[in-house]
Amino acid sequence: MTESASCCSKKSLVLIRNRRRRQLIASSGTSNGYYRSGTRSRSVSSRRLIRMKVRRLQKLVPGGKGLQPDRLFLETANYILHLKFQVNVLQTLSNMYKL
Structure with a gap:
């Protein structure tokens, strides 16, 4: 060539x-x-928003501080189930004693 x-x-x-x-x-x-006007800034701001929401979730879930997001989501799901169970128990007790 x-x-x-x-x-x-x-x-x-x-x-x-x-x-x-x-x-x-x-x-x-x-x-x-x-x-692509503004694509980079949108992706940066969306990542920042996600980090902020993960930090908030870490504060809400007992023992959530320092957990990686994947483990944090599992702990969050378990915590929600635990809270639902507590609500069911309290409703049952309330119905038993007619409070």
Whole structure:
């Protein structure tokens, strides 16, 4: 292959790659079809919001501080079941004594 032939093939590959990238971005529902305006800031702010909600959950669940999110969600589910059980017991006692 000559140098000019390899140069042209590289240019065509770049053009194809750029065209494909524009098609992907356009299909993602952006306003102008070329640039994702604000995507990074939205993803950063959504990650920040998730971290904040995880911290709140860690404060609510007994022993939740310091737990990784996957373990925290399991503990949260167990805690909810425990609270439901307590409510059922208290309702039963209340019905027994007609309080």
